[in-house]
Structures are given as structure tokens and as C-alpha cells.
Amino acid sequence: MKLIIVKDYGELGKKAAGLVADEVKSNPKVVLGLATGGTPVGMYRELIKLHQEESIDFSQASSFNLDEYVGLAATHPQSYRAYMQENLFDHINLPAGHTHVPTGDAADLQQECASYETAIREAGGIDIQVLGIGNNGHIGFNEPGSSVESTTRVVQLTESTIEANARYFASIEEVPTQAISMGIKTILGAKKVVLLASGETKAEAVRLMLEGEATADVPASLLQHHPDVTVIVDEAAASQLTVAAANKEDKR
Numbered sequence: 001m002k003l004i005i006v007k008d009y010g011e012l013g014k015k016a017a018g019l020v021a022d023e024v025k026s027n028p029k030v031v032l033g034l035a036t037g038g039t040p041v042g043m044y045r046e047l048i049k050l051h052q053e054e055s056i057d058f059s060q061a062s063s064f065n066l067d068e069y070v071g072l073a074a075t076h077p078q079s080y081r082a083y084m085q086e087n088l089f090d091h092i093n094l095p096a097g098h099t100h101v102p103t104g105d106a107a108d109l110q111q112e113c114a115s116y117e118t119a120i121r122e123a124g125g126i127d128i129q130v131l132g133i134g135n136n137g138h139i140g141f142n143e144p145g146s147s148v149e150s151t152t153r154v155v156q157l158t159e160s161t162i163e164a165n166a167r168y169f170a171s172i173e174e175v176p177t178q179a180i181s182m183g184i185k186t187i188l189g190a191k192k193v194v195l196l197a198s199g200e201t202k203a204e205a206v207r208l209m210l211e212g213e214a215t216a217d218v219p220a221s222l223l224q225h226h227p228d229v230t231v232i233v234d235e236a237a238a239s240q241l242t243v244a245a246a247n248k249e250d251k252r
């Protein structure tokens with residue numbers, strides 16, 4: 001896995017947006033895999049800037065989001081569809097019909113998961129998948145224990161993920177306990193992966209992902225099986241890495 005350490009959250013957003021914009025420029029019909037959470041907000045802000053100021057054109061691109069809460073309608077303010085509209089889709093020229101987020105309130109959730117996999121396949125697969133990382137090493141909503149063979153499915157969220165995401169809801173009781181999530185196999189099927197992490201709370205997960213063994217206990221470590229992964233972290237998220245310790249030694 002290729003590691004890029006940047007100074008802070010602002011630099012992280014710029015670096016990640018640059019990588020995504022390069023993909024859009026080199027392949028206008030690019031299929032983007034997108035993530036939610038706090039981490040990619042800065043990257044989306046930079047992509048909007050690049051669209052407005054440098055005319056990065058998304059008109060032929062399409063996108064698939066990693067996940068959605070079960071039970072939340074697209075119109076629910078905390079749904080990931082609403083997040084994507086607010087943070088990116090409403091501000092760029094990606095056609096509405098080209099954006100895909102799982103339908104969290106589908107009547108038949110199993111069918112929804114199967115159709116999502118089919119839609120990704122029919123689009124030709126994901127060219128570049130953006131990921132964040134949970135404090136427990138989850139990617140998408142693939143919690144520890146997720147199989148390397150998993151595809152899009154309904155998953156149970158762990159207590160730690162529910163607690164981490166409670167900040168977006170009025171109370172912890174309102175946080176859904178299940179989600180639809182692309183699986184590990186779906187994510188590993190992307191041609192390129194870019195994983196972003198910011199802040200000290202992610203430092204241990206980042207260390208285990210990069211320096212630990214590849215294990216389902218730390219789902220992000222399974223990315224070690226992928227041939228083209230770029231990990232972009234800020235200094236705080238890199239603080240537990242051997243490479244960060246070596247850099248500090250050098251500067252003494």
C-alpha cells in the first residue's frame with residue numbers, strides 16, 4: 001500500500017481531491033466509489049472548488065456510495081443520500097441519475113443489496129473507491145469479523161460505531177443499528193482504492209491496517225490484498241506508525 005502523510009485535515013482534503021480529479025480528467029466516464037462520514041467532507045469541498053474554478057466535468061461520470069442506514073428514507077436529514085446531496089451532488093454536474101446510494105428503506109432489503117451489486121457490475125466496476133476508516137478499523141460498514149468474501153448486504157453496527165455516529169443524531173437511540181454496506185469483496189473489486197484518515201483517534205486503526213497482519217478483525221487491513229491502494233493520512237493519524245517514529249528520530 002502506498003502511504004502519503006500530509007500535515008493536517010486541510011491538506012488531506014486537497015491531496016485526495018487532486019487524486020480523484022485526475023481520475024475524472026483522464027477518464028470522463030469514471031465510476032467513483034464514494035464514502036460518507038466526517039473525513040471526506042474536506043475532499044468534497046475541494047472537488048466542488050475544482051469543478052467551479054477549473055471546470056472539472058462530472059457530466060459523464062457516475063458514482064456508487066459505500067453504504068446507507070437501514071430504515072432511513074433518502075429524505076431523512078441523517079441519511080447518507082442526504083449527506084451526499086448536501087456535501088457534493090448538489091454542487092457539481094454529476095447527473096442525478098448517475099448517482100447511486102443504497103435505498104435504506106427498501107421494502108425488500110435482500111433484493112436491494114443484490115441489485116446494488118448488479119448495478120456496480122453493469123457500470124463496469126468501480127474505478128476509484130474512496131474510503132474512510134472507523135476507529136475499530138471498519139471500512140464502509142464492514143465491522144470487525146467481516147468476511148473477505150462479503151458483498152453488499154445488511155450488516156449489524158457495533159456499539160462503538162453507533163457511539164461514534166451518535167454525534168450526527170439528536171440522541172444515541174436514534175442511530176440506526178443496521179446498514180446496507182458494500183462488502184469487502186465489493187471494495188477489493190475496485191480498480192483503485194484511496195483511504196483517508198485524520199486525527200489521533202484513527203492512529204491505532206491506521207497502524208493496524210498498515211503494519212499489522214491482514215485479518216478480518218481489522219477490516220481495513222484486508223486492503224493489503226489489493227494491488228493499488230493509496231492511504232492518505234494526516235500527521236495525527238500517522239502518529240503510531242513506525243515510519244512516523246523514524247521521521248521523528250531523523251529530525252532530532
Ligand SMILES: O=P(O)(O)OC[C@H]1O[C@](O)(CO)[C@@H](O)[C@@H]1O
Nearest residue numbers: 036037038039131132133134140
Ligand atoms: O470519517 P468518520 O466520520 O470518522 O467515519 C469513519 C467511517 O465511519 C463511517 O462513517 C461509518 O461509521 C464510514 O462511512 C467512515 O468511513
